[in-house]
Amino acid sequence: MSACLPSVYPLIQAPMAGAQDHRMAAAVCRAGGLGSLPAAMWTATQLAGEIEALRALTDAPFNVNFFTHEMPPPDEAVKARWQHRLQDYYRHWGVTADSAPVPLRRPFAAEQLEVLQQYRPAVVSFHFGLPQAGLMRAVKDTGAQVLASATTVAEAQWLADHGADVVIAQGSEAGGHRATFLGSDMATQTGLFALLPQVADAVPVPVVATGGIADERGIRAALALGASAVQLGTAYLLCHESLIGGVHRTALSAAAGAVAAETAISNVFSGKPARGLVNTLMRDLGCLNEDVAPFPYAAAATAALRSAAEAQGDSSFTPLWSGQNPHGCRAISAYDLTRDLCGCFEG
């Protein structure tokens, strides 16, 4: 067992809502890593089903990940402004703003807690801070080890002070949503090389490194900088078990082989800043656009555009989540990828 995680090896498959389910988690767990179930876009009932499906495939410990954002009250004026910003696209693609439903990302709440109390996963991780104190206490009472992500030293200290057992230092290289929850300034986001040793020095709990780790070199470097474990997401996105759609797979395959995969942090897909391969919507609107509806509402307005464009193999409106090093992506099973990566922990 690894020193800071219940898995055989100190490697976490990053939870990736919309991109994977229990099949990827099970493959990683069977290979000795810590597989993750990404619960942010699932109902409590769906989550329970995923846990049961995972347990049918492996007895190994696993991680369940939740978002802990605030849900601002819906604001029709803000929604209208965002849809107005997109109206030329609606016209061009012949869709209306509301013509494609999209699962809303929901924060951790009482009904998710009930699922944890019933199934008692070994590890629970949170993104965007931690649940409010009562919920947090109840999660810890299930016996789960609690992990949470920090993008700054201040966030890492806040998490350790508020009960996180392990802090995940998320370097600016990471794909998907920035975990940022204290402040919102993307100009001061920190690369893993600088963030990791400062976090390791600042908190009394073990630190997991994530962001830009693509292979054994990255794992060794993270351990050298003070990490007790690593978390990889992008590297798993081309695996057989990945659920990403065709345009995402095509773009990521190109990036994995390309000299210069351009990614940027953008809020245009969900309302919160997240890193992905640069595409038309990001270029047209600017990566950080002020008209975007707040998280998690923004995604609904581009869902119809995304569907229409993807049907023609066009990735203009698809969030092409990727970290800054997609060169670790391989079209193999998550089991084989995990075994390969974990080789560096042997002897």
Add this chain to the structure above:
Amino acid sequence: MSACLPSVYPLIQAPMAGAQDHRMAAAVCRAGGLGSLPAAMWTATQLAGEIEALRALTDAPFNVNFFTHEMPPPDEAVKARWQHRLQDYYRHWGVTADSAPVPLRRPFAAEQLEVLQQYRPAVVSFHFGLPQAGLMRAVKDTGAQVLASATTVAEAQWLADHGADVVIAQGSEAGGHRATFLGSDMATQTGLFALLPQVADAVPVPVVATGGIADERGIRAALALGASAVQLGTAYLLCHESLIGGVHRTALSAAAGAVAAETAISNVFSGKPARGLVNTLMRDLGCLNEDVAPFPYAAAATAALRSAAEAQGDSSFTPLWSGQNPHGCRAISAYDLTRDLCGCFEG
């Protein structure tokens, strides 16, 4: 001798124009590292004097660094727009735009080449690309090993293709000017964790890692990711030999001890994006401001403000250059710092 550099250890003290001279370079050289002379703000005559002063202190090989930017023709309208943007500050501080002269950063040219031909330093490094082909050939004819900085894989390949003997991979964590010379998009700047292994895989020459390296952990991590050597700048800024002024020293000392030193990449000080501690001018104008006069002219317009403010201990207009990990800064001699850092290369 280190494998890829003529110094005893594979560690370069980053050239820092305005912040150091031959004294720091000599201290680093005597400790076995590769000291650097930052020539960007010196005349050819000043450079020759610095080389002679350095040679009087040590026989060890050293590096001379030049900028290779283009000098756009002065544009009075652009200058007026930039000064107009600053007029409230001029009024408040009781200065005029032109009331403090400032040394202009000059690109490498024939007169600098003559100095190289006369003194034949072992290493010459370039920032913002390479000199044009004729000058570059002449530099190589002096026998110098040529290093140049890349912020992307594409830049690294361009440098290797155009004669650089060693490529410096500059992660987004690095303090001071981004070396960017192909494109100008700061949104796609890459953290060292992702940049370094991709550059190491892409070019046939040795790679030096820079950006966010503050201590032995960072050195070991850089070597694990494929670097043949490391370059540290920020770590040297509080050394006895550093020439930074009082407000910079004070801000950096605070950052070195602080939980969360906030740095950002900004163009407001010189016209080109460079990383420093966030201060008033960056906050007021936005880190990347479109009214800024082009490099290297922008600095002249804030020089009088900087002088007036610094006289009162106010860092509002001072470029507080710093990388994202100032925790390696120590108020010791550059000799001692270099010896400490190089300890990790021993056995």
